[in-house]
Amino acid sequence: MITCMNNLLLSEIILHHFSQSPVAGYSDYPFRKIIRKYGCRGLIFTEMVSGKGYLMNPSFHEEILHFDDSDRPVGIQIFGGDPEAIALAAEAIEKKFHPDLIDINMGCPARKVTHKLGGAGLLNNPHLAEKIIRECVKRVKTPVSIKTRIGWNYGDMLSRTLIKSAEENGLICVFLHLRPKTGLFSGKLELENFLSIKKEFKIPLIANGGVYSKDDFLRIYGNIKDCGVMIGRGSFGNPWLFKIKEPDYSTPSISERLSVLKEHLCLTVNYFGEEHGIPKFRKFYKPYLTGISNHTKFLPSLFREKNLSDILNIINLFAV
Numbered sequence: 001m002i003t004c005m006n007n008l009l010l011s012e013i014i015l016h017h018f019s020q021s022p023v024a025g026y027s028d029y030p031f032r033k034i035i036r037k038y039g040c041r042g043l044i045f046t047e048m049v050s051g052k053g054y055l056m057n058p059s060f061h062e063e064i065l066h067f068d069d070s071d072r073p074v075g076i077q078i079f080g081g082d083p084e085a086i087a088l089a090a091e092a093i094e095k096k097f098h099p100d101l102i103d104i105n106m107g108c109p110a111r112k113v114t115h116k117l118g119g120a121g122l123l124n125n126p127h128l129a130e131k132i133i134r135e136c137v138k139r140v141k142t143p144v145s146i147k148t149r150i151g152w153n154y155g156d157m158l159s160r161t162l163i164k165s166a167e168e169n170g171l172i173c174v175f176l177h178l179r180p181k182t183g184l185f186s187g188k189l190e191l192e193n194f195l196s197i198k199k200e201f202k203i204p205l206i207a208n209g210g211v212y213s214k215d216d217f218l219r220i221y222g223n224i225k226d227c228g229v230m231i232g233r234g235s236f237g238n239p240w241l242f243k244i245k246e247p248d249y250s251t252p253s254i255s256e257r258l259s260v261l262k263e264h265l266c267l268t269v270n271y272f273g274e275e276h277g278i279p280k281f282r283k284f285y286k287p288y289l290t291g292i293s294n295h296t297k298f299l300p301s302l303f304r305e306k307n308l309s310d311i312l313n314i315i316n317l318f319a320v
């Protein structure tokens, strides 16, 4: 069954509920199931795919792009620096997966991506970025967005040219990571510059960066009107984070965290099998266990074990 959302409803959801940002290596099917079940009412993304890579070998990407109707609204993100390849990939992905949104990555700082003029490389190549946007909207009916960074360097606000192209070409929104490319993933957020950019445009700008708790959200974005917010790493081990705007929100108990940790692990093993699922899941132990006393003592054995039932036994030791 294909039940893509209409644009108006999708815009409302993006503006009023936290979205989960695409995070390569993390935003897999079991992770998406967990965040949807425990809190996320906004847009979620699959892991990004290269436009050229998808066209060369569509079946190779089937597993990472797979989602169910119950996961909606779901966005699929494409990266690359070749307008034709991105537009053709968007068309093929629309036809096969029917996502609610197609996003073009214009913010990835990895050298192997920026070198080929993809990701954040497009901040320095606004004509190419515009061409990518134009080709893409010509080919697909699905709403299109871009996700970019506020600039390349602190203070340059290079995103303004890309946001202008997005607005002129009728994109649904722009997801804006408030750290410039040189700020990578831990630099300061450019909040003042974001507020001044926001005044210049009508297209919705969805702010991203730095929300790892309710206090972070209130301190950074609490006073900004009409501002959608996208959460990245904050939801790792904490799918309840999406509920921080709800009046009855409270941080989960240790037993809830351990129970969801086990559920997430079992889903991962069910989906990928024990051999692949267990190594894939290792990056989630620390986020779920941080703050639980003595957890560091158990991490080496959690990392060593290859068998699901042995790992569940170790996790059960935390509860006693």
Ligand SMILES: Cc1cc2nc3c(=O)[nH]c(=O)nc-3n(C[C@H](O)[C@H](O)[C@H](O)COP(=O)(O)O)c2cc1C
Binding pocket: 021, 022, 023, 024, 025, 047, 048, 077, 105, 107, 108, 147, 177, 185, 208, 209, 210, 211, 230, 231, 232, 233, 234
């Ligand atoms: C390991 C890792 C992988 C990421 N992969 C992507 C990606 O595929 N596409 C993308 O647009 N952003 C990606 N990002 C950036 C995040 O979506 C997000 O913009 C960034 O982490 C800032 O948000 P946060 O401070 O809430 O984590 C990635 C970040 C990390 C740490």
